[in-house]
Amino acid sequence: MNIVKVENVYVAYGPFIALEDVTWSIKKPLFLSVIGPNGAGKTTLLRVLLGLIKPFVGKVEVLGLDPSKKALKLRRRIGYVPQRERIDPAALVLVKDVVLMGRLPKKKPIAFFTKEDVEKAREALKLVDMDNFWDKPFSHLSGGQQQRVLIARAIASQPEILLLDEPLAGVDIASEGRILQALKNLVSEGVTVVIVTHNLNPSLKLSDEVILLNRKVVAAGPPQKVLNEETLTKTFMREMKILRLEKEKVIVEG
Amino acid sequence: MGTFNFFLYSFLINALIATLLTSLTTSAVGVFVVQKKMSTMGAAVAHSSLAGAILALLLKINPLLGAFILSILFSFLISYIGKKEEGRMDVMLGLVFGLSTALAVLFLSLTSTYSVSAWQYIIGDVLSVTIDEINILLTLTFTTLLLITLLFKGFKFIVFDEETAEAMGLRTDLLRYTLTMIVAIVTVISLKVVGSILTIILLVAPAASAYEFSHSFEKAVILAELFALTSGLTGLIASIYLNVSASAITGIIAVFTYFLSYIFSTKRRKCKCIVKQIRVIKEKTL
Ligand SMILES: Nc1ncnc2c1ncn2[C@@H]1O[C@H](COP(=O)(O)OP(=O)(O)O)[C@@H](O)[C@H]1O
Ligand SMILES: [Mg+2]
Numbered sequence: 001m002n003i004v005k006v007e008n009v010y011v012a013y014g015p016f017i018a019l020e021d022v023t024w025s026i027k028k029p030l031f032l033s034v035i036g037p038n039g040a041g042k043t044t045l046l047r048v049l050l051g052l053i054k055p056f057v058g059k060v061e062v063l064g065l066d067p068s069k070k071a072l073k074l075r076r077r078i079g080y081v082p083q084r085e086r087i088d089p090a091a092l093v094l095v096k097d098v099v100l101m102g103r104l105p106k107k108k109p110i111a112f113f114t115k116e117d118v119e120k121a122r123e124a125l126k127l128v129d130m131d132n133f134w135d136k137p138f139s140h141l142s143g144g145q146q147q148r149v150l151i152a153r154a155i156a157s158q159p160e161i162l163l164l165d166e167p168l169a170g171v172d173i174a175s176e177g178r179i180l181q182a183l184k185n186l187v188s189e190g191v192t193v194v195i196v197t198h199n200l201n202p203s204l205k206l207s208d209e210v211i212l213l214n215r216k217v218v219a220a221g222p223p224q225k226v227l228n229e230e231t232l233t234k235t236f237m238r239e240m241k242i243l244r245l246e247k248e249k250v251i252v253e254g
Numbered sequence: 255m256g257t258f259n260f261f262l263y264s265f266l267i268n269a270l271i272a273t274l275l276t277s278l279t280t281s282a283v284g285v286f287v288v289q290k291k292m293s294t295m296g297a298a299v300a301h302s303s304l305a306g307a308i309l310a311l312l313l314k315i316n317p318l319l320g321a322f323i324l325s326i327l328f329s330f331l332i333s334y335i336g337k338k339e340e341g342r343m344d345v346m347l348g349l350v351f352g353l354s355t356a357l358a359v360l361f362l363s364l365t366s367t368y369s370v371s372a373w374q375y376i377i378g379d380v381l382s383v384t385i386d387e388i389n390i391l392l393t394l395t396f397t398t399l400l401l402i403t404l405l406f407k408g409f410k411f412i413v414f415d416e417e418t419a420e421a422m423g424l425r426t427d428l429l430r431y432t433l434t435m436i437v438a439i440v441t442v443i444s445l446k447v448v449g450s451i452l453t454i455i456l457l458v459a460p461a462a463s464a465y466e467f468s469h470s471f472e473k474a475v476i477l478a479e480l481f482a483l484t485s486g487l488t489g490l491i492a493s494i495y496l497n498v499s500a501s502a503i504t505g506i507i508a509v510f511t512y513f514l515s516y517i518f519s520t521k522r523r524k525c526k527c528i529v530k531q532i533r534v535i536k537e538k539t540l
Binding site for chain 1: 415
């Protein structure tokens with residue numbers, strides 16, 4: 001069974017076509033980066049997987065389920081990290097409140113948190129190196145720290161698939177490294193991690209596969225096969241160059 | 255003389271209970287209303303309660319029942335629009351607010367003989383609350399506080415981040431409808447106590463004051479309740495001794511409390527501290 005299977009998917013907002021003939025699949029747990037410029041349809045693609053938008057053409061299957069039919073059942077098996085700018089940074093929540101939210105989807109709405117919930121939440125916070133902040137107000141954290149807490153929330157839900165929307169935007173280098181390492185560890189535990197980004201450099205090293213997206217899939221596959229100046233230029237619609245520093249590839253605007 | 259005292263005593267007790275129930279419920283719900291930026295919605299729903307109460311007067315049924323039905327209908331309407339027209343919520347709320355007020359005015363214009371009793375639902379008349387009404391308020395308060403307690407975690411999630419709550423499989427629609435329904439019920443509770451115009455103050459001011467001193471929903475709710483009780487009771491006492499409108503004094507005190515909270519906010523003081531520290535560091539490094 002495929003973990004994700006998307007076939008000939010078209011998505012439109014009114015008359016505007018946001019995704020065109022998108023086809024790809026994930027067969028085993030891996031670290032996947034979806035890369036494309038702003039407006040490429042990356043967030044839209046995540047919303048399709050979650051059944052929040054129904055494509056007008058095409059077939060979607062996630063964990064063997066049709067997201068538009070079995071939405072709740074499916075979503076409870078998926079962790080989601082939103083684009084941080086959509087969250088009020090001064091909200092009245094403590095770090096523990098946020099992480100414990102990740103435990104809610106699998107519970108009855110009126111049930112109380114159990115010891116196990118608290119343990120899982122603390123473990124998740126530890127994975128992103130934020131366990132000292134359990135009792136702290138969310139509003140007191142830096143952007144990168146808030147991002148790590150949002151990721152911990154998704155991890156606390158013990159997802160089979162983890163979807164992250166621009167998790168590295170506005171995050172300092174130290175947080176960036178911690179976040180990527182935590183995600184990589186999840187993959188080795190059998191979680192499929194899909195990260196959406198318009199800057200591919202940070203996640204490049206860790207990605208098992210990449211999808212270059214700009215309304216259509218420009219290229220998909222292992223990074224060393226897919227990333228070249230031609231595909232990148234086509235994706236970002238401006239000249240891109242690949243530099244080599246030591247053995248590492250670095251991608252820059254040309 | 256003895257019976258007169260008992261009579262006086264019993265309506266003061268009713269007023270006291272009604273004030274307590276109103277303060278407790280509006281302030282608790284208010285924290286969610288303020289954090290989710292739904293205060294315009296609260297005002298719109300309060301005016302649909304008013305329209306419902308006046309319509310009930312016309313139809314000679316219990317005004318609180320009328321208020322209950324119409325406010326719930328309007329709150330569902332707003333929730334429904336809120337989902338469909340998220341980006342244009344501001345305009346939509348303006349329209350719904352206008353519609354509920356227009357209906358209230360329309361029904362009012364049809365009730366010439368009852369306009370005195372209609373007036374108490376506009377500006378509140380806590381000293382005229384009857385024992386039957388107290389029973390209704392008790393039932394509604396119990397329902398409200400029970401729902402808030404049971405669904406607290408879910409409400410917190412949708413207020414903080416509805417997008418993720420939905421993406422991770424919470425029944426966000428159900429939660430949002432329930433929250434707006436609670437707002438509707440609360441506007442019914444406060445209708446006779448502070449009146450439809452001033453309900454919005456009790457929803458917003460104690461919660462906004464509490465925000466200045468808290469970092470969690472739990473603490474904010476407790477503080478908001480204290481602020482609301484203080485302004486509610488002050489209003490009631492002032493109305494008895496000074497013979498002025500209880501709702502007006504309550505509203506004024508609630509807003510005044512907010513200004514004081516803003517000035518003495520622990521959140522803002524901390525900012526000043528940091529600014530001072532930065533200045534010290536700068537001076538040292540120069
Ligand atoms: N709710 C919406 N209504 C109309 N257009 C939308 C909506 N959401 C996104 N779009 C449009 O669809 C395109 C893709 O959006 P999105 O998936 O958010 O891109 P990305 O996440 O790659 O930046 C953009 O051009 C955007 O303007
Ligand atoms: Mg996006």
